[in-house]
Every structure is written in structure tokens, then in C-alpha cells.
Amino acid sequence: MIDALVRGVQLRKIFESGLVSKRRIVAVEGVDIEIKSGETLALVGESGSGKSTLGRLLLLLEKPTSGEVYFDGKNLTEMKPKDVRIIRQKMQLIPQHPEGSLDPRWKIYDSIAEPLRIHRLTGRNEEREVVYRLIDTVGLQEEHLSRHPHELSGGELQRAVIARAIALNPKFIVCDEPTSMLDVSVQASIIKLLMELQQKLELSYLFITHDLEVANAVAHRMAVMYAGQIVEEGRRILDEPLHPYTRMLVESLNTNTASTEFGRDVGAEKVEKTGCKFYHLCPERTKKCLKSPEMIRVNGRKVKCHLYQ
Ligand SMILES: Nc1ncnc2c1ncn2[C@@H]1O[C@H](COP(=O)(O)OP(=O)(O)OP(=O)(O)O)[C@@H](O)[C@H]1O
Ligand SMILES: [Mg+2]
Structure with a gap:
């Protein structure tokens, strides 16, 4: 098996905000993720689910509260800042707002x-x-x-x-919604450019988007994020979604409702501490779901749901 170029292990990021009454926001919670050489992993999920934070953690633009980041087998989280700076040349960000x-x-x-x-x-x-x-x-x-x-x-x-x-x-680029601010006609040309560059320069991408069709077009593999966690990961997820949340995303695509029309920004801080994060919206919830499900393998896919345990 080819070793991962970039690997995040049990990544967790808690933001504290508010000067007087401190508010804790768990933006990323126990995420394992890997991107292989030359691969595009698309990261999808609605606004506030933690996609950008996860991307920034992998680039060490954000310091993880806990967990580790490896690049080419080296543990960046244990490295001196001087050495991280050298490795950071190999890892870049293409942000959502180019003007910024x-x-x-x-x-x-x-x-x-x-x-x-x-x-x-x-x-x-x-x-x-x-x-x-x-x-x-x-x-x-x-x-x-x-x-x-x-x-x-x-x-x-x-x-x-x-x-x-x-x-x-660079060897690895986090593309954080690189086309979301562009006209549809221009979007396609930028995506084409990114895919050509991947071939030419042997790049690996973490491609963040909430457009499932874009994700499907660019990705070798896809990861679905919900409330700070990856809930499903694998190939051809949209053809046969397993997790109830992914199914809802796909249905919203087929019925042409934007995913945001679920009517909420899932504030990671609001969800339950011990159970499945999707509990309150899940049509298939049972008592089991009050306990957090493990990420398990199903038909070459990974899914975090009690339906499959
Ligand atoms: N610097 C920060 N300080 C405090 N809270 C933050 C910070 N950055 C992100 N958050 C919070 O962490 C959570 C995840 O944010 P993040 O930007 O990673 O989501 P996202 O999936 O990229 O959303 P979008 O699709 O809107 O870009 C949100 O609740 C957000 O408000
Ligand atoms: Mg974002």
C-alpha cells in the first residue's frame, strides 16, 4: 500500500471565544484523515461543519488542540518551527477569497x-x-x-x-472552495486548470467544497463532514450513500434544494456531547445512537453510524 503523503491523526480543535463568558466551540473533533500522493480527496459538508478548520490544521496554519499531523512520514506537530517553515513550502492553501x-x-x-x-x-x-x-x-x-x-x-x-x-x-494543496466566488462559466475553467496542474506537477489536493457535483467531478475519494467529524469516507459515495446525513445531502441535490435549506448552520457547540452528532435530525435514530458510533469499514467505505455496527 502506498503510504499517505498527508495524514491527520485524531485531530481536534477547540476555539475559545468571548472575553467574559468563555464560549468553547469544538470545530474539529477526533478526525483521522489521509491524502495519498497524487490524490484528490474532496471534503464536503455544510457551512460551519469544520472543513476549513480541518484544512488549516493539516497545513499547521492552525495549531491542533490535540492530535498529530504527518507530512511524508514526518510528524509536524513535534517539529521545531524552523523545520516546519521549510516543510510548509511543500504545503499550500488556495483560499475561498482570492482577493484576501x-x-x-x-x-x-x-x-x-x-x-x-x-x-x-x-x-x-x-x-x-x-x-x-x-x-x-x-x-x-x-x-x-x-x-x-x-x-x-x-x-x-x-x-x-x-x-x-x-x-x-508544493506537493500538497488545500483548495478551500476555490471556485465558489466565481461565475459558473469561469468555475469550470479553474477546475480544469487545477486538474491539469495535478497531473503535471504530481500534486495532492484536499478539495473543500459544499457543491456535491464539483466534488464528484474532481475527487478520487470523498469525505463527508458533519459537526466537526467525518461521518463517511470512500469512493463513489454519492452513488450509494450509507450515512443518513449523506443520504440527506444527496436527496437535497436531486430535489434541487441547496444543502443550506436544511435550515441550519450546525453549530458544533450545540450538539450532544456523548451521542451521534446527527441524532436530532436523523430519521433512523434509535437508543443506540445516544452513544457515539465508531468509524467502521463497510464495503470498502468508512462510515460512522450505528446502522452498520
Ligand atoms: N478562529 C476562530 N475562532 C472561533 N471560532 C471559529 C474560528 N474559526 C472557525 N470557528 C468556528 O468553528 C466552526 C467550524 O468553522 P469552519 O470555518 O471550519 O467551517 P466550514 O465547514 O469551513 O464552513 P463554511 O462552509 O462556511 O466555510 C464554526 O462554528 C466556526 O464559527
Ligand atoms: Mg470554510
């Missing part, structure tokens, strides 16, 4: 060149060559380089963000 990740005062050229400068990877002449190669790879033209972010369209901006993300030859 490029400095509005800078020309696109400088934004793309910045990671090369920070890590002192190239001299000035070579830098130019690398930047030109990068924009060619992502389908931008020379004229874009002298513009500022507000002078680019959404799609061009996202291409610039992608150029910057691949500047340091």
Missing part, C-alpha cells in the same frame, strides 16, 4: 514573486524567468503582471493566486 490573499497595493508580479523572495530561492534574473513560467502555466499573460488585484477579473485573480501557490513546487 493578494496584497491590494502590490502588482501581480510582486505577489507571485514574493514566496520566491521570502525563501531566497532565486536571483532577480532567474526570478523573472520563474514568474513568467508560472503565469504561462496558469494561463495568464504578461500584461497581467503589471496590474493590481482590483484590475483583474475573479477568474484571473484566482489564476494569480494559483501561480503564487505553486511557486515553491
